[in-house]
Amino acid sequence: MSQYSKVLLLTLTLGLGWSCANLNAQGLGNSPYSSLGIGEFYGDAYSDNSGMGQSGVSTASGFQINNLNPALWVRNRFTTLDVGLVTQYKDITAGSDRQTNFGANLAYLSLSFPVKPRWVIGVNLKPYSFVDYQNEAIKPVIGTASVARYITSGKGGINKASITNSVQINKYISVGLESSYFFGNARRSSDVNLVMPGENPDDNYLVSLNQRTTYSDIAFRAGAAVRIPIKKENKLNLNLGGAYSFSTSLNAENTTTFELTQDSFPVTLPDTLNNNQSGSLTIPEQYQVGASLEWPFKLILSADYSRQSWSQYRNYNNLSESLRDVNRIHLGAEYLPRFTSLNYFNLVRYRLGFSYGNTPYVVAGRNVNDTNISLGFTFPMGRGYQNFLSFALIGGQRGNSGAGQVKERYGRAVLGITLLERWFVKQKLD
Template sequence: MYKSLRVLIGFAILCLAHATQAQNIGNTPYSRYGLGEYNSNLGNIRNAGMAGVGVSAGNSYQANTANPALLYYNSITVFDIGVAGQVKNIKSNTGKQTDGNANLYNLTLAVPVSKRWSSAVGLRPYSVVNYDARSSSGLDSNPRATIQQQYSGEGGLSEVYFGHGVKIADGLTIGGSASYIFGAITKESASVVQDDSLSGIGTEKVVYNERIRYDSFLFRAGANYRKKITENYYLSAGAVYGFGTDMDAERKASYERRTISDNIIDDNILPDSSQSNVTIPSSLRAGLTLDNGKNLTIGADFYTQKWSEFRSFSGESELGDSYRVAFAAEYTPNANSIDNFFERVTYRAGLYYGDTPYISKGETITDKGITAGFTMPLGRSTIYDLYQLNAAFGYGQRGTTDNNLIAENYFQFSVGFTVNSRWFIKRRID
């Protein structure tokens, strides 16, 4: 077991080194706003298969990072790693394109400290920026001339977290987590004048380039209460509050002269280096779950964040308040089945709908979709070790082509492994 675990941890370190450098998810035009496209799932691939539901859905064999109060239920060591990707079709009234990519999704190690206390450390993306948008418009003073505008950005923020869950009384657990948010976002904007009546026009462009590096600590507090309501069913209620924070931001910006093919002619024109703060608003997640303590879980989550209180590097408020509702279920036909492997598989499904923080041309961008997933056991389980393969899939729609906006149809997928292991046990040979 320890040899396999060392291999997984070594692979995770390689993923960690890569993830801190790149988190691309394909061209995402709406990641131009704020800090990019935010990660709405604080859990793992299990939660991804349940449309992000997990604030009150504790699980003994999956790391409960969606709510730190649920970490108490991880009574044995859990190592979890996953990768995710998506294929996205982007379209507007003037054209369409398809993009796709994949990267690290989550990396978690949860360890029980005592019978009433468990902890977890891990890594997950906080936001992703990756867009390339172009537009053109005419000049009223010169019908033969056009202005081509180009906008691009890449980068994102990562989150390293440290969480704890403690049992206070029968059914009542509380928890908290501290996260370090860090990363850099690079953005460029350029304008090119094209006029076929003038020679030499349109062979060069001036590009504004800025790179902002962010870092800060983010704290969350959670609670969960689980009570038996009938002979066979339990009801759980959980909540997680994310405290607002001011991130330190350092910007380096300059202008560049480039050819149309992006070869640099002259760089570092009018350089600027400055510091500021970026305000991340507080958030609230709440959920209800009904389970039979064996093989069936049904849950619903609600999430909201006052992104209207967000302040960019220059102090601007360019986002709106967001919310998201999700419903999901998971079911294992027979975890102890010997003859039928598929009866030991846990199946999941969910759906979600909500308003994103993005506002374009006065219209709030909505997001909706459905998900599915499963967890299957790998190899032969023992009282010391349990290996699992996790997978999740989702299809969603965001935005609209009305009012010259952009619509995104996306297919998401994720896969990972979970290792459950009992540590610190003295094995005796009689």
């Protein structure tokens, strides 16, 4: 590795690691649905899989890390650093109201390295979910001439730090285990601003109920993958894969305070209703299965199905919040024109994807569905084209403007940077 590459690698690792620690609670812009459950999810797909409809549980190229299945990390034969950034533009409609917003965040920071030819260890740091919403309503106070302004808001999120062990059992089968530590917090508040008629607005009373919940615990995800040759000389493979995330109960500590203020000055001393009260939050099990046809270094066609049992979710107060099980399909294709070509654009990998399913959220007794399509590109870069720059563009819609739901039309972009290096290859002397 050149001195320049070492400096670049160290700068990316330290700089983006600091960014993840400081930015992962900021979310991707206002999301009304993040007020339900533990918020909105980032998903496990990296930039390359994001461009294929978030599919790829059964196959991996070895050029980039595939985080959808712990068993596929072993395909990375060289030390690999994968860094991702995500941005999102969203158009939100609720009845006659409309809002647009934009958000950006670090999507993932991963490092994998081969310990032995058939054993790879990986470390990963990424946001898991985020809470970012603010809702406002004005209603009359019954029996008086006053009106009350109700404001509910939330900020925060849960993050995930993981260690993955991936092993090649034989020529065709690999298995993996991801051990993760969840951590983070969410802050939610409910404010009521009482507006008295004929009085100075600065004299209005504000009643605030503030809640802060901190989460921490460990969780596990296991995976397996099988590559079955269909044609001789590795011309066509059938890949099968699956991943299972075990249900876990996150430790939770809750602090709730009550305040009454007038013109920003306290009317009474703030009252702490509970302080660091212990509880738990249940994240349900999830399984993913997939199959793909692979013409090595040419074409991949993949199809995945995922299900997570959010009906088993329980919040800090042991309530289900009426969440429903999530079922999704993911379809994707990746095309590499000519791996041995001297033409640069024949070395670019092109992707297309589609994903459809429901979210955990239910509004007015109806599921909130999510549909999206995606495009992706991976550009080789650097000396020997051993590093890669990937883009994924995703456009979709969640919910609809009827039946009391909120319709969200979104455009998301994921940028991935992949650096490969042969750190653990033994040098031979003539």
